Amino acid sequence: MTTSRRLPGPALDIAVIAASLLDVWVHVHCAEPLRLAAGLLAAFSLALRRHLPLATFALTLPTTLVTDAVFATLAALYSLAVRTRHRWLLAGCAIAFTVSDTTSWNWPSPEFGDPWEPWTIVSVSYALGTAAAPVFLGQLVQAKRELSLRLVEISRAREHERLLTAQSVLAKERAQLAREMHDVVSHQVSLIAVRAGSLQVSSRDPETKGAAATIRQLSVRTLDELRHMVSVLRASESGPAELTPQPSLADLERLVLDSGIEADLCTDLPGDLPATVQRAVYRTVQEALTNVRKHAPGASATIRVRHEDGVVHAVVTNTPSGRPALPLPGAHHGLVGLRQRAELLGGTVTAGSTPDGGYELHLSLPAPKTS
Structure with missing residues (x-):
């Protein structure tokens, strides 16, 4: 030109x-x-x-x-x-x-x-x-x-027209996704919550009642988040909607307690870390505990989160499985997503087996204090 x-x-x-x-x-x-x-x-x-x-x-x-x-x-x-x-x-x-x-x-x-x-x-x-x-x-x-x-x-008019067309297509896709989430996913999560509530009431075993209560609480919380996401997707045509509050380090203890896994949490982090780093640590621990439940039932876990020389280290280690794992559906995208999130923040994620047959997930992120 x-x-x-x-x-x-x-x-x-x-x-x-x-x-x-x-x-x-x-x-x-x-x-x-x-x-x-x-x-x-x-x-x-x-x-x-x-x-x-x-x-x-x-x-x-x-x-x-x-x-x-x-x-x-x-x-x-x-x-x-x-x-x-x-x-x-x-x-x-x-x-x-x-x-x-x-x-x-x-x-x-x-x-x-x-x-x-x-x-x-x-x-x-x-x-x-x-x-x-x-x-x-x-x-x-x-x-x-x-x-x-x-x-x-x-x-400029054509560029604006193309932008409006793209936004219209995106709005239609969001509306379709909202319908699918409302009609399929929300319905199934509601059934899980109802069945867990029935099991909690009818069971006489304290351990079973506790597990059912945990399942019901997680199902209800998941259903609330799904409903909020459906409202966000449906409101995309009229303007931006408020997003659900993102998790932080303060939510780690509750995450471990609700995981249903015998876990030991030890954190040594300042409270003024960037919000993106706190979310990355939370999602990493969440994904690690999910994998323990799926692939190593009966195992215990140890979570160590510390801050050294401007770098945050989050290490989740689990013992060998105590019983055979049940085959559960999965897209195997969890670790890939964690690595991509860490790379965007300038960090790394490593994972592998331990000498005793367990598994370890290690997140390292540069995290200067915000103050």
Whole structure:
């Protein structure tokens, strides 16, 4: 793509004035003070052509009447044609130039030729054509500028239309997702909560009642979050909705207690860590405990979270499984998501088996204090 290079405004004005002075120097003799004054006035008045084009043309017209130096008048006529839409005004200025250029002004009395002589007709036609050239060129430049502005407006309108179309498609997808979450996921979670509540009431085993109570509490909490997410998705067309409060380090203890796993939590972190780091630590511990429940039932876990030399370390270690794991569905995206989150924050996530047959998940994040 090529870009047009133009002279800066002041440099172009200086060049036009210099060309006009050269025209005066060629056509006007120093011994003619009146003509010389008219030529100099016309040349230096071109500095006003951008802001006062009509006044500039009026100041340059006398030099056409008394001299053969017409460059300044033509430049002023071009500047006027670029900046005005009044066609009758431009026609009048062109006629004024033609009359001035074809009139022989001998001070103190002008001389007018016979308008019906062939030479006079040729001179008038030539002068009129000379005046028409800057007028047509100026109007062409004006039309080009207006066309460029229209093209920019059309491009912006099309870009806005594409944005609206994309937002409309996204809103439809969100509405469909909201319906699926409401009709399928919320219904199934509600059934889990109801069955867990029934088991809690009917069971006489304290351990079973406690497990059922935990399942019911987690199901109810999950159902509330799902309902809030459905409202967020449905409100996407009318404007942004308030998101659910994000977890922090203060929620770790409750997360461990509700996990249903025998776990030992030890934290040594300042309370002024960035919110993104706190969420990453919480989600890492949450994912690790979920994997322990799924893949190592009956195992115990140890959670160690500490802050050393500007780096947060979160290590979750579990013992070997106490009984065979039940086959549960999963997309195997948990660790991938944790690694991606850590990389975005400049950290790392490592995971692997321990020598005793257990498993260890280690998160390292750079975490300068916010204070």
